Amino acid sequence: MTDNIPFLPAPKVDALLDYPGLVDALRAAFAGHWTVPVRHHHSIPMPGNEGDQTLLLMPAWDAGKAVGIKVVTVTPGNGARNLPAVQGLYLLLDGLTGEPKALIDGKALTVRRTAAASALAASYCARPDAKTHLMIGAGALSRPLIEAHRxxxxxxxxxxxxxxIRKAQAQAASLAAAGIEVEVAPELETAVKAADIISTGTLSQEPLVKGVWLKPGQHLDLVGAFTPEMRESDDEAVRRATIFVDTREGALKEAGDIVLAVKSGALLPERIAADLHNLARGQHKGRQSADEITLFKSVGTALEDLAAARLLMERAG
Known part of the structure; x- marks a missing residue:
């Protein structure tokens, strides 16, 4: 790193990217026409039985204005090492000259923009009077998703x-210290039935949310499972819901909740109602009725990273 390229660490990312502002930035980006190639996705075999490591390369650009690329690794075994599963770095370039403008903590940027994308989807798909939010998973995404939906x-x-449950209790204590009261749910089915918005942020290989548990008016926000083999909802949940995604291409290629439902016949690709581009451009209004069950599947797109990085640099000066 040269002296004239600033590095923005995680605390600065968190301090400067408030969720209302970031949701607005993502809304404008999805309404725009930036270029986002399908991300490079590579599986790296790891020693032992901890599962494959994932390497993601995610470029995007607003021609003549900004270019960015994120390099991310997702390492399932990091929990046992007391490290976050997601690690990464973001490089922002000047769109006119190609000069490096900033290096940004990729993990913090990813977590922040991922939560904001779910909140953006909820602004269209969740009931306006939604009051109870269930967070499934106590990992790195849990607090950001809780804060973003609020x-x-x-x-x-x-x-x-x-x-x-010990991880859930520890996260609840951390949130309480930040002024957010959280109830640790001892039993998943009961918690799902009580919620208006249900967020998932896990590395689950098996469905956690059962479609038979869902009630009219709920919004399901699936964030964690990010490979074609992972899933956090079952076929019945997909059958009962109106389906929304961040990007159609990414969801149909990489999101197990979508890919496996298509494979089983529970979902036809044309039944995906809209992606975030359609919603932000006013081509689909999102939720159609108070009783509708909606499902948003987030895979992640480099457009979100670039929008977040540009907002960050504006605010950092």
């Missing part, structure tokens, strides 16, 4: 469930 809906009750 930025777009009048959440007054937050539930948190995780396979390891």
């Amino acid at each position: 930025a777009v809906r009048p959440i007054t009750r937050t539930l948190l469930w995780a396979r390891d």
Whole structure:
């Protein structure tokens, strides 16, 4: 790193990217016409039985204005090492000259923009009066998703469930210290039935949310499973819901909740109602009725990274 290229660490990313502002930036980006090639996705075999490591290369550009690329690794075994599964670095370039403008903590940028994308989807798909939010998973995405949904809906009750109740309790204590009261849910089915918005942020290989548990008016926000083999919802949940995605290409290629449902016949690709481009451009209004069950599947797109990085640099001066 040369002295004239600033590095923005995680604390600065978190401090400067508030969720209302970031949601607005993503809304404008999805309404625009930036170039986003399909991301490069590579599986790297790891020693032992911890599962493959994933390498992601994610470029995007607004021609003549900004170019960015993110390099990310997702390492399932990092939990046992007391490290976050997601690690990465973002490089922002001047769109006119190609000069490097900044290096940004990729993990913090990813977590922040991912949560904001879910909040953006919820602003179209969740009921305006949604008050109870269930967070499934107590990992790195749990607090950002809880905070982001509170930025777009009048959440007054937050539930948190995780396979390891000790992790859920520790995260609840951390959130309480930040002024957000969270109830640790001992049983998943009961928590799902109580929620208006259900977010998932896990590395699950098997469905966690069962379609038979869902009630009219709920919004399901699937964030964690990011490979064709992973899934956090079952076929019945997909059958019962109106389906929204961040990008159609990414969801149909990489999102197990979509890919496996298509493979089983539970979902026809043409039944995907809209992606975030359609919603932000006013081509689809999102939720059609108070009783509709909506499902948003997030895979992630480099457009979100570039929008977040540009907003970050504006605010950092």
